[in-house]
Amino acid sequence: MPPLVHIHYLRPPDREQVYTQYLIAEEEGVKVTYAHDLNVDPPIRIDGAVVLETGSEVIWFTFPGAWHDIGIFHRADGSVTGIYANILTPCVFEENGVWRTTDLFLDLWIDPIGHIQTLDEDELADAEARGWVDPDTAQRAREAVRTLSEQAAAGDWPPGIVREWTLARARALTA
Numbered sequence: 458m459p460p461l462v463h464i465h466y467l468r469p470p471d472r473e474q475v476y477t478q479y480l481i482a483e484e485e486g487v488k489v490t491y492a493h494d495l496n497v498d499p500p501i502r503i504d505g506a507v508v509l510e511t512g513s514e515v516i517w518f519t520f521p522g523a524w525h526d527i528g529i530f531h532r533a534d535g536s537v538t539g540i541y542a543n544i545l546t547p548c549v550f551e552e553n554g555v556w557r558t559t560d561l562f563l564d565l566w567i568d569p570i571g572h573i574q575t576l577d578e579d580e581l582a583d584a585e586a587r588g589w590v591d592p593d594t595a596q597r598a599r600e601a602v603r604t605l606s607e608q609a610a611a612g613d614w615p616p617g618i619v620r621e622w623t624l625a626r627a628r629a630l631t632a
Contacts (some may be wrong), residue, residue, distance in 0.1 A: 459630055462490060462554040466545075469559065469589035478517065481630045487618055488550075490517045491627040503566055503576065508538040516622050518615075519556070521530070522547050524601040525565075526558075527615050531624055540567040540615055542605050544598045560589060561598035565605050573609050575602050 464476040482489035493514045500510035507513070512533030519526045525547070528541045542565040548558045562581035566574045585595040608614035 459491075462488075462556055464490075464548075464556045464558070467559045468559070469584055470587070473619070479631050481627055484618065486520060487616075488519045489618075489622060489627075490519065491515075492517065493628075501570075501617060503539070503574070506538070506568075507532065508566075514624060514627070516624065516627050518619055518622075519548050521550070523596060524561075525605060527619055529619065529622065529624075535624055537569055537597070537624075539569060540619065541565070542602075542615075544601050546594075554560060557570075557620075561594065561601075563598050563602045565602050565609070567609055567615075573606055575606060 459479045461477050462480045464478065465473055467473045470594055472540045476492065478490035478492045479497060480488060481491045489515070495509065495511065495513045495515070497509045497511050497513055500507045502508065508530050510533055514531045514535070516529045517526055524547060525544050526541065529537045530541055532538055542559045544563040544565070546559040546561065548556050553577060562577050562584055564576040566576055569585050581590065581595055581598060584590045590598070605614055
């Protein structure tokens with residue numbers, strides 16, 4: 458069985474959640490984790506479509522030093538719902554499988570037919586207005602989502618490693 462990592466995910470101002478996932482691969486410039494049998498109540502919807510629900514699975518890609526991670530979202534039946542980029546501070550990797558990062562509210566979503574959408578701009582603006590995210594970090598988050606969106610529109614994102622991972626491959630490593 459692959460090792461577990463414990464991702465301490467701070468959502469400003471003070472809500473921290475710890476996600477435990479299998480570390481299923483470490484390749485040059487990326488760490489791949491697998492979250493399964495998620496408890497998502499209520500289901501998460503984007504434009505009315507359920508993208509995560511109880512029983513969902515996600516393959517996550519964390520790029521050391523990057524201001525985002527990437528998830529391939531699957532419903533409980535295993536169907537892919539889309540590619541999700543979460544804009545966040547670069548992950549800090551500690552000993553004993555502890556990772557730490559801070560959510561910067563913005564997200565980029567690509568549905569299965571390739572529609573690209575930036576999510577939660579209002580949440581970042583609110584967090585900045587409340588002083589939960591400083592102006593320089595908020596600007597960095599906006600630049601990150603803009604760059605990813607432009608790369609996705611040009612067909613240059615997500616990176617190839619994301620296309621290499623299937624749910625069957627992730628499941629096989631944790632069976």
